[in-house]
Amino acid sequence: MTNRFCVTSIIISWLMGNVIAFIVTITSSKLNFCGSNIIDHFFCDLVPLLELSCSDTFSVHLEIFVIGAPSVMVATSIIVVSYNYIVISVLRIPSSTGRQKAFSTCSSHLIVVSIFYWTMFTVYVFPKREQTWVSSKILSLLYTVFTPFINPIIYSLKNKDIRKAIKQTLHKHISRNKH
Secondary structure (H helix, E strand, O other): OOHHHHHHHHHHHHHHHHHHHHHHHHHHHOOOOOOOOOOOOOOOOHHHHHHHOOOOOHHHHHHHHHHHHHHHHHHHHHHHHHHHHHHHHHHOOOOHHHHHHHHHHHHHHHHHHHHHHHHHHHHHHOOOOOOOHHHHHHHHHHHHHHHHHHHHHHHHHOOHHHHHHHHHHHHHHHHHHHO
């Protein structure tokens, strides 16, 4: 991966994210809201916001599907292709210890990415009519709070220096509390 590829990827990601958010924001701002202004969610999410509207929200739902579904599918495809290349590269590592270390790191990342995408798919792409608001809120917490929270923890605990510093800090704290 070259620096140019990384910068281009970042610019495309930012542009797409902002354009999609702008389009959905403009469309949503044209809706009429005549009832309660209390959103039954942990944050101002689009689907609960649309539930409050007394306007026809079909165009916004169609817009979300037409713009959002391809965006999610492209991102998912890129991740799947990337992991295929990673697995092929890892399998070429001659030592079993090296392969094991690489797969260990990749599996942690893959678990976090899977939690993120499957909860998002469940809430937005494959919503079920029988899905309750409580379960939707919990799933939303998984992809908005849990995955960003757990990612640094997973990677920092794989670092020997950070593990050593945590052990030393805990040891000092425990020994200080004993006295």
